[in-house]
Amino acid sequence: MKRVLAIAALTVRAAIRSRVLAALTALLLTAVIGLPLTIRGDGTAAGRVQILLAYTMGAAALVLSISSVWSGCAAISQEIRDRQMHLLAVKPVRPLDIWLGKWLGLTAMNAVLLAFSAAVVYGLLEWTARPAAIGAEERAALDEEILAARASARPDETEFETATREQFQKELAAGRVADGTHPQEAYRAFRHLRRVQFYAVPPGALREWRIRLPVAPTPDRPIFLRFRFAKSELTPAAVAGQWFFGTGDQARLTTAGEWPPDAFHSLALPAQPLVGEREIIIAFGNADPSGATVFFDPDRGLEVLMRAGGFAGNFARAGLLLLVQLAFLTAVGLAAGTLFSMPVASFVSISLVVLMKLSGYIGEMAGQRHYFAEAGRTGPGVALADHLLRLVFRGLRAALAPLDLPNVLDLLASGRLVAWGSVAGAVAIHLALYGGLLAIAGAAVLRRRELGLPS
Amino acid sequence: MPHWARREGRRNVTSETTLVEAKGLVKTFRDFWGRARVRAVDGLSFSVRQGEAFGLLGPNGSGKSTTLKLLLGLLRPTRGVLRVLGRSPRDVRAKARIGYLPEESYLYPFLTPEETLDFYGKLFGLSARERRRRTDELLDMIGLVHARRRPVGDFSKGMARRVGLAQALINDPDLLILDEPTSGLDPLGCRQMKDLLRTLARRGKTIVLTSHLLADVEDVCDRVAILYNGRPCAEGAIADLLEERRRVRITLPADDAAAVARVLEAARAALGAEPETDHPRKDLETFFLEVIARARAGALDASGAAAGGSVARYLAGPDAPPAAPAEVPTTDPNEKLRRLMAPDAGPPPSP
Numbered sequence: 001m002k003r004v005l006a007i008a009a010l011t012v013r014a015a016i017r018s019r020v021l022a023a024l025t026a027l028l029l030t031a032v033i034g035l036p037l038t039i040r041g042d043g044t045a046a047g048r049v050q051i052l053l054a055y056t057m058g059a060a061a062l063v064l065s066i067s068s069v070w071s072g073c074a075a076i077s078q079e080i081r082d083r084q085m086h087l088l089a090v091k092p093v094r095p096l097d098i099w100l101g102k103w104l105g106l107t108a109m110n111a112v113l114l115a116f117s118a119a120v121v122y123g124l125l126e127w128t129a130r131p132a133a134i135g136a137e138e139r140a141a142l143d144e145e146i147l148a149a150r151a152s153a154r155p156d157e158t159e160f161e162t163a164t165r166e167q168f169q170k171e172l173a174a175g176r177v178a179d180g181t182h183p184q185e186a187y188r189a190f191r192h193l194r195r196v197q198f199y200a201v202p203p204g205a206l207r208e209w210r211i212r213l214p215v216a217p218t219p220d221r222p223i224f225l226r227f228r229f230a231k232s233e234l235t236p237a238a239v240a241g242q243w244f245f246g247t248g249d250q251a252r253l254t255t256a257g258e259w260p261p262d263a264f265h266s267l268a269l270p271a272q273p274l275v276g277e278r279e280i281i282i283a284f285g286n287a288d289p290s291g292a293t294v295f296f297d298p299d300r301g302l303e304v305l306m307r308a309g310g311f312a313g314n315f316a317r318a319g320l321l322l323l324v325q326l327a328f329l330t331a332v333g334l335a336a337g338t339l340f341s342m343p344v345a346s347f348v349s350i351s352l353v354v355l356m357k358l359s360g361y362i363g364e365m366a367g368q369r370h371y372f373a374e375a376g377r378t379g380p381g382v383a384l385a386d387h388l389l390r391l392v393f394r395g396l397r398a399a400l401a402p403l404d405l406p407n408v409l410d411l412l413a414s415g416r417l418v419a420w421g422s423v424a425g426a427v428a429i430h431l432a433l434y435g436g437l438l439a440i441a442g443a444a445v446l447r448r449r450e451l452g453l454p455s
Numbered sequence: 456m457p458h459w460a461r462r463e464g465r466r467n468v469t470s471e472t473t474l475v476e477a478k479g480l481v482k483t484f485r486d487f488w489g490r491a492r493v494r495a496v497d498g499l500s501f502s503v504r505q506g507e508a509f510g511l512l513g514p515n516g517s518g519k520s521t522t523l524k525l526l527l528g529l530l531r532p533t534r535g536v537l538r539v540l541g542r543s544p545r546d547v548r549a550k551a552r553i554g555y556l557p558e559e560s561y562l563y564p565f566l567t568p569e570e571t572l573d574f575y576g577k578l579f580g581l582s583a584r585e586r587r588r589r590t591d592e593l594l595d596m597i598g599l600v601h602a603r604r605r606p607v608g609d610f611s612k613g614m615a616r617r618v619g620l621a622q623a624l625i626n627d628p629d630l631l632i633l634d635e636p637t638s639g640l641d642p643l644g645c646r647q648m649k650d651l652l653r654t655l656a657r658r659g660k661t662i663v664l665t666s667h668l669l670a671d672v673e674d675v676c677d678r679v680a681i682l683y684n685g686r687p688c689a690e691g692a693i694a695d696l697l698e699e700r701r702r703v704r705i706t707l708p709a710d711d712a713a714a715v716a717r718v719l720e721a722a723r724a725a726l727g728a729e730p731e732t733d734h735p736r737k738d739l740e741t742f743f744l745e746v747i748a749r750a751r752a753g754a755l756d757a758s759g760a761a762a763g764g765s766v767a768r769y770l771a772g773p774d775a776p777p778a779a780p781a782e783v784p785t786t787d788p789n790e791k792l793r794r795l796m797a798p799d800a801g802p803p804p805s806p
Contacts, residue, residue: 006577010563017565017606083561087622090527091578092551447545452521452529454484 003093007101008108011075015109024067024113031059032120045134049146052124054413060117061322061409068110068326069353072333073345075102076446081341085451095446099439103327103334110326118319144222145266149314149417150305155209155282157198164194182369199296201241201286208244208283211304214417216278217271224305225267225282229259232293236260239294244283245269256287261294266305280304308417317418321408321426328403328430329353331438338442338449359400366393402429474630474661475503475526480535482521482685495521497685499535503678505629508652508662510672513682519665520558522682523634526663527555540630551579554628558635560615564608568599568618571607572625579626586625592767593621596651612639620648627769631655633664637671649674654766670738673697706735 015021035056036048076099079085088098127133129142168190171177177186201207217223231239238258245253253273259265274280282304286294296302332352336345355362365371371389372382405426411418482496496518503509511519524530525537528544542549562571569590576586594600597617602610607618616639623631636652637645645668652662652675666672672679673693680690689696707715722730 002580003578006574010566010574013570014563014565083557083559084563086527086529086557087555087561087575088578089529090550090553090555091575092547092580093578094547450530452524452527 003097004101004104007088007093007098008105011102011105012109015071015105020071021109021113024063025116027063028060028113028117029120031063032056032117032124035059036124045129045138046142046146048128049125049142050413052121052128053146054409056124057117057121057412058409060114060121061326064110064113064117064322064326065329065353067113068106068329069333069349070346071106071109072103072330073337073342073349075106075334075337076442077337077340077342077345080449080451081455089446089451094443096439096443098446099334099338099442103330103435103439106330106334107323107327110330111323114319114323114326118315122315143311144268144307144415145224146413146415147311148307148415149309149311150224150415151214151308151417151419153211153214153304153306155211155302157195159210160195160198164191167194185369188367195298196295199298199301201284201294201296203286203288203291203293206244206283206285208281209302210279210281212279213277213304213306215306215308216276217274217306219272219275221307222271223269223274225269226264226303226305227259227267227296228264228301229261229294229296231261231288231295233290235290236262237290239286239288239292241287241294242285243267244281244285245274246281247274247277247279305416311415314412314418317420317423318408318412320423321405321418324423324426324430325405325408328435331435331442335438335442335445338445355396356400356403359397359404362393362396362400366390366397368393403434405430472505473502474505474540475501475509475663476536476538477501477522477525478536480522480525480537481533482518482525482530483533495685496525496532499680499682499685499687501680501687501690503661503663505661506656506659507678508656508664508676510676510679511663511665511682512669512672512679513665516684517682518685519682520634521685523632523663523665526632527553551626552629554623554626554631556616556619556623556631556633556636558638560607560612560619562607562615562618562622565606567604567606568594568621569603571618572621575622576625581625589625589627589767589769592769593624596767596770597621613641613644616640617644620651624767624770628660630661630663633662635666636664637666637668645671651766651770655770658770709734 036051039051039055076085079088085098089095125147129139129147131139134142165187168187171190172183172186177183199207213223215221225243225245229239238260240256240258242254242256253269255267255269282302284294284296286292288294329349333345333349336348336352339345340348369390370386372385406422408418478500480496480499481494483491484493484495486492495516499518499522501509511522513519521530525532526539526544528539528550537544540549540552544550563574566574572590572593573586576589581589591600594603597620599614599617599621602614607615610618620636623633631652633652637648640648649671652664656662656675662675664672664675676693678690678692679696681688705718707718709715719730719732
């Protein structure tokens with residue numbers, strides 16, 4: 001460990017002496033202070049706070065992400081190029097010690113820079129929400145909806161899934177699935193259609209959903225319903241309707257109103273009637289006189305939010321999650337820099353990062369059975385090409401899916417809980433599992449690589 | 456046996472323990488596609504015993520540096536067997552006992568000499584107190600105490616090389632591997648380097664070095680291997696390789712010309728051949744060091760490397776005499792004679 005710490009300290013010292021740290025600090029300061037001045041918000045305190053959390057902190061995270069990959073690529077590849085690695089490799093230091101030392105040094109540097117950015121953003125938040133700048137009511141709304149850690153819950157789809165599968169089996173048995181269609185593809189399409197129906201409310205109808213609450217409501221813990229819908233008519237006119245909330249079969253609260261489509265709406269519900277309940281029923285009655293069907297977005301269109309903690313803790317957890325992501329990016333850069341020269345390592349690392357960002361698309365493609373055949377190509381090699389491509393997409397999906405993390409700054413800006421579980425999960429997956437694999441791979445490459453080859 | 460060893464009574468310090476053993480060593484460099492391009496080392500076999508100073512000689516591209524990199528584990532042999540300190544060169548237990556001075560300065564330019572030595576000392580697991588002690592002694596030895604807090608990147612090549620030497624010695628190595636050790640050093644530095652190597656050899660340290668400067672190798676090494684195109688062309692003890700055993704040189708004082716003439720006449724009569732006569736010449740290094748020694752008497756502060764102190768105490772061994780300035784050879788023949796006649800200093804202290 002002494003050797004790892006010595007190499008880590010050397011890495012930090014290199015960043016300080018080469019003025020990389022100073023340049024990054026200046027860049028972060030410019031981003032954190034300059035960016036809010038260039039973005040026009042909605043004029044409200046909530047809008048300004050959300051800009052600080054989503055955009056300003058996002059810009060800092062982007063700068064640090066790029067620098068993590070870059071410095072990771074440079075840390076070992078440059079030392080191999082400049083032969084400083086010769087002196088290091090002939091000392092009694094294991095390749096894994098070298099790798100871990102570099103990683104630890106760069107991650108420590110990232111931690112300091114991230115803490116600096118977060119401190120400045122936090123200071124700006126306090127300044128924006130200071131009593132002299134906003135009224136008590138606005139401050140209270142901020143505290144309830146953004147400067148909070150709200151746990152979220154979505155409708156329970158267990159019964160829906162069971163019913164859909166049973167229904168599909170019946171359709172299959174009745175021979176109502178088109179010939180040549182793979183059952184999995186047919187089921188996917190069938191489920192998608194049923195899910196849209198599960199979240200659709202025809203005119204004059206009432207649809208209800210069951211939601212398990214993440215924490216039991218208390219009198220001082222209001223519940224927020226956040227919803228967004230589209231409607232079957234292409235007019236922006238608001239849709240009239242009524243919300244019902246309750247437990248069992250009893251609706252205890254109702255709220256009537258009109259809400260425009262394609263926008264997020266939030267309803268605050270007093271928690272008193274639901275105190276102690278862990279499961280509630282919500283229902284929407286479509287009373288729109290124009291006869292439009294309402295479609296709630298199946299993924300993000302219907303959720304209940306409840307306060308589960310304070311903002312400071314949430315902000316700290318979000319920072320930890322960002323740091324884990326930066327540490328992972330550093331590991332990616334380091335592993336690439338161990339194997340390749342700086343330009344190639346940068347290209348490889350950035351390609352990997354882009355692949356990770358495309359995980360949604362890759363997941364979709366992995367679900368398909370045909371690619372070339374679907375594009376109308378025929379021939380003896382098409383089936384084989386489809387098969388190979390499917391294997392590639394599935395392999396990528398399997399490798400990348402565990403790395404998928406929610407956008408932590410979006411969570412923060414919408415006042416959602418960044419749970420300790422998410423942080424622990426990211427530490428386990430990003431650092432322990434994937435970071436560990438990258439470390440082992442990097443150390444193995446460093447052990448195998450002949451550093452003394454003529455350049 | 457090198458002349459300095461004869462002069463200083465250093466001998467019989469090599470043991471039967473073999474520290475480096477190479478058998479049928481082959482190193483082929485390949486291109487990106489795996490095609491063999493250059494065979495840098497071709498069937499090299501040699502061994503180095505503990506306490507021996509072994510030199511690898513050869514023209515550029517003969518495979519000297521490649522061989523050193525194989526010894527250090529920076530390259531892997533294509534074929535052959537290589538054991539260093541009884542282990543694979545890549546074994547960290549072997550590395551813990553090796554000191555390496557590369558041909559170029561591969562130091563971190565942003566570190567000061569003090570920080571450089573401290574960093575490498577940490578890699579060897581030395582305690583903070585020991586690192587401080589050794590750093591102080593090494594900086595004094597290489598004459599860079601005054602520049603201990605300047606970044607190495609600001610140094611001249613010679614100064615950086617001195618720091619490189621110090622880092623190679625921070626662990627008090629059993630095996631010292633030096634690639635062109637006097638490259639980039641001024642004559643004074645060369646002399647100090649050679650003095651240091653002799654001291655280390657006296658302590659039973661094993662030295663493997665390459666050099667283009669044949670005189671340096673002759674001064675320091677017990678045995679040499681001469682490489683050409685990666686193949687060994689000659690190998691053996693320097694004394695065996697260079698000594699002309701069929702000829703004898705006698706050096707006489709020239710003060711009494713008549714006496715010299717009588718000696719020559721006697722030689723002619725006894726051998727039936729005309730003896731060759733000339734006046735011995737001091738070598739340029741000796742002359743240079745004399746000039747510098749005179750100049751140092753009124754020396755002013757310099758920004759470069761100072762003259763350097765004595766060998767670090769932990770390197771010189773527990774019985775080393777108190778620190779003294781680097782030795783400058785005298786040209787006084789009587790002084791030389793007194794040294795040659797001095798009783799043997801005895802075997803070196805064990806490491």
